[in-house]
Amino acid sequence: xxxxxxxxxxxxxxxxxxxxxxxxxxxxxxxxxxxxxxxxxxxxxxxxxxxxxxxxxxxxxxxxxxxxxxxxxxxxxxxxxxxxxxxxxxxxxxxxxxxxxxxxxxxxxxxxxxxxxxxxxxxxxxxxxxxxxxxxxxxxxxxxxxxxxxxxxxxxxxxxxxxxxxxxxxxxxxxxxxxxxxxxxxxxxxxxxxxxxxxxxxxxxxxxxxxxxxxxxxxxxxxxxxxxxxxxxxxxxxxxxxxxxxxxxxxxxxxxxxxxxxxxxxxxxxxxxxxxxxxxxxxxxxxxxxxxxxxxxxxxxxxxxxxxxxxxxxxxxxxxxxxxxxxxxxxxxxxxxxxxxxxxxxxxxxxxxxxxxxxxxxxxxxxxxxxxxxxxxxxxxxxxxxxxxxxxxxxxxxxxxxxxxxxxxxxxxxxxxxxxxxxxxxxxxxxxxxxxxxxxxxxxxx
Numbered sequence: 001x002x003x004x005x006x007x008x009x010x011x012x013x014x015x016x017x018x019x020x021x022x023x024x025x026x027x028x029x030x031x032x033x034x035x036x037x038x039x040x041x042x043x044x045x046x047x048x049x050x051x052x053x054x055x056x057x058x059x060x061x062x063x064x065x066x067x068x069x070x071x072x073x074x075x076x077x078x079x080x081x082x083x084x085x086x087x088x089x090x091x092x093x094x095x096x097x098x099x100x101x102x103x104x105x106x107x108x109x110x111x112x113x114x115x116x117x118x119x120x121x122x123x124x125x126x127x128x129x130x131x132x133x134x135x136x137x138x139x140x141x142x143x144x145x146x147x148x149x150x151x152x153x154x155x156x157x158x159x160x161x162x163x164x165x166x167x168x169x170x171x172x173x174x175x176x177x178x179x180x181x182x183x184x185x186x187x188x189x190x191x192x193x194x195x196x197x198x199x200x201x202x203x204x205x206x207x208x209x210x211x212x213x214x215x216x217x218x219x220x221x222x223x224x225x226x227x228x229x230x231x232x233x234x235x236x237x238x239x240x241x242x243x244x245x246x247x248x249x250x251x252x253x254x255x256x257x258x259x260x261x262x263x264x265x266x267x268x269x270x271x272x273x274x275x276x277x278x279x280x281x282x283x284x285x286x287x288x289x290x291x292x293x294x295x296x297x298x299x300x301x302x303x304x305x306x307x308x309x310x311x312x313x314x315x316x317x318x319x320x321x322x323x324x325x326x327x328x329x330x331x332x333x334x335x336x337x338x339x340x341x342x343x344x345x346x347x348x349x350x351x352x353x354x355x356x357x358x359x360x361x362x363x364x365x366x367x368x369x370x371x372x373x374x375x376x377x378x379x380x381x382x383x384x385x386x387x388x389x390x391x392x393x394x395x396x397x398x399x400x401x402x403x404x405x406x407x408x409x410x411x412x413x414x415x416x417x418x419x420x421x422x423x424x425x426x427x428x429x430x431x432x433x434x435x436x437x438x439x440x441x442x443x444x445x446x
Contacts, residue, residue, distance in 0.1 A: 357397025
């Protein structure tokens with residue numbers, strides 16, 4: 001279906017049939033148009049945007065990956081950008097304008113309607129990955145002194161707020177007092193004031209809270225929207241569940257890319273040189289680790305020359321240590337991201353992974369030790385290999401769990417602890433353990 005749509009679009013573009021293309025695009029959802037962009041040339045993308053109404057063009061831009069969107073935004077004139085920014089929600093407009101050069105963003109804001117420009121400019125003051133950066137300033141609030149009848153009448157007149165499930169109740173100075181659900185509102189007496197039926201036990205987040213914490217709160221308390229307040233407790237915006245879904249996808253994608261040493265801009269890069277620049281640093285980490293491993297083996301060449309059978313089990317020791325380390329680090333990274341693990345439980349998490357690693361190490365160690373004895377007919381070789389496997393896996397589990405926790409405590413993204421970094425560290429550790437034990441008991445291996 002997607003391929004058919006792309007072919008249809010290319011056919012209209014080739015014929016320069018703007019009318020037919022405009023009609024065809026008018027039937028498509030912005031998400032479908034954005035998905036097609038990955039198969040279109042740059043000039044074709046600009047041609048399509050020029051045929052869409054401003055609101056739909058803005059929605060399409062919001063659907064694109066950051067790298068692809070930035071490239072397009074650089075080519076759009078401030079006048080066109082201002083029309084697009086006015087037609088879409090202010091939080092989406094702020095996201096878009098934050099990706100263009102400062103001078104161009106200022107020019108665009110100057111061309112916008114004053115009230116809308118002020119909303120967008122206010123949102124742009126917040127860091128992109130905070131509650132303030134992802135919130136929308138459009139919300140429905142009423143004074144505590146408002147009666148139920150007055151509130152219902154005001155609701156009927158409200159047309160600019162989407163996903164209105166409950167209204168916010170504020171004090172005279174704008175501080176958030178609580179919320180009233182629509183169900184509670186329509187069942188209350190008409191002359192009752194909102195302060196009498198307000199639910200004051202409301203979950204909020206400050207504007208400077210990280211977006212991951214916002215997502216965790218919405219997920220934990222099953223909220224449709226989260227109220228955002230400033231440092232004085234004044235209601236300044238809200239984050240809706242659809243925004244949170246975007247955050248969850250963005251953070252999960254970012255973590256997955258970091259685990260393999262790249263980022264989410266790779267898919268939008270056509271040049272293999274640029275893609276290679278993203279991946280190469282982590283591959284060089286693995287390469288350096290491999291060289292270190294080779295150096296370790298060379299330093300134990302006397303041990304290997306005396307007992308050549310030791311070399312047969314080097315890949316097993318290295319591979320198992322790396323795999324166990326990856327399992328532990330992935331579990332901890334994901335737990336930190338979802339809030340199921342925090343730094344207050346660091347020792348509990350670490351000891352659990354050590355115990356788990358020890359159990360798996362014992363099972364795998366016995367298995368490989370028996371195999372070594374059967375293959376070579378030497379009991380002591382089996383004992384050395386089994387012991388090395390047990391210790392290497394236990395240490396790998398500890399390293400895999402500890403590294404993300406340490407990075408988190410230093411406010412560094414723990415996702416970078418996974419992938420080549422942990423695997424390489426555990427390869428080296430496993431080799432050192434293996435050859436140290438083999439050298440210590442070499443007189444029994446001959």
